Amino acid sequence: MIKNKSVTAIILIAGSSERFGKKTNKNFELLNNKPLFIYSIDTFLKNKYIDNIILVIKKEEEKIVGDELKKHITNNIITLVVGGKTRDQSVYNALLKTKDDIVIIHDGARPLIKDEYINNCLYEMDNYKGVTIGVKSKDTIKITNNDEEVIETTVRKNTWLIQTPQCFDRKILFSSHKKIKDKQNITDDCSLLENCGYKIKIIEGDYMNIKVTTKEDIYIINVFKNNVDML
Template identity: 35%
Template sequence: MAKGKYAAIVLSAGRGKRMNSTVPKQYLLLNGKPVLYYSLLAFENSMVDEIILVTGEEDITYCQKEIIERYDIRKVKSIVAGGKERYHSVFCGLQELERRKSGAEYVMIHDGARPFVDNAMIERCAESVEIYKACVAGMPVKDTIKIADEDLFAAQTPKRSDVWMVQTPQVFERDLIYQAYRKIMAREQSGNLIPVTDDAMVVETVTTCKVKMVMGSYENIKITTPEDLEIAQVFCERKRL
């Protein structure tokens, strides 16, 4: 069982262009409540000690009034504005933890548009990070994967058992992920940024720490398109959320 002190950074700054909606995907209603509510509730009801919510500057008041206060989410200690890209927003959350002088030893980074993170998954990640220092939730792929060349011809077929779909939460020792992000941001300022698409890649790029894969769930989907919202509604009804 996990023993450390944990903070969660929940990311809600994306605009969701693929949703074809004027409302950001994390604020669309799912079973009558904003998608973001479900992610926050999962961490509220978990062993996590505090939550930092990172959102668009224009959405801070909405999140405070219509989600945090309306649904009595008490572990959210700060709501901060995010940045241009996802990695900028994560760094904003990490900086807020530093500013608050948080006593958290570990940080869970989670996409607010993944409403079906649950307590069992959070516990699995916590148990793993206290052993390996870095871990991410994910699931083995069900389909055969092809690596295409620049002309879109199949160039490689990786062994299916070696390929995972990466999810969130992604969990790290706090100092490890903070220092790794500082290095990435320094690279960006010097014009030498390697594009990073998730937090694990930040650690993989600038440290020698290996990232452990932890079983997530095939239901732990990220709501990105209208079809995802329809699937999520089915999951909500099945889970009676």
């Protein structure tokens, strides 16, 4: 249980959206007449442990983000921070704007995040410096070389697909960002702590917490959102 610790949520919507196949930011795609990222903000605003929210954006999208926040959000404790060219740079920019004890990082393009996963992630911060939500892989995963030849097959029962949110001791995450200079193969913040020798705890989530990456994902999200009581 979290006691006497302040928490900042960092929500990322400054990505390039290259794989989405449109020129516009995927986070502005509508789900029941609301942009995707608004759903994530709503969930974090309602969480009893969240003290502050930092929304990481592109500089050129500051006006449209501001307009959408005014339209959909009434309780606005949100600070806008301009992101960098990469995910790790965007997170680092956000870390510079908070002094809270814990940061919880989430992809704005995961609109179906549940409050219970935020809580479960935060509860484990009494025992770990880094915690993430994930799901066990349903498929066999194979590792290949650059010629797409299989060099290794993972053990399925020990293979996880990592999602967000991810929770961290802010000071530890900040120092890990400073320590790891080569971030070319760093695709999430847990990897930074792993490279610095910290153990990461995985909390099992669910398969509805998908990240919208391609246009097909919008259809999947719509099915999940509008038929959740049937699942």
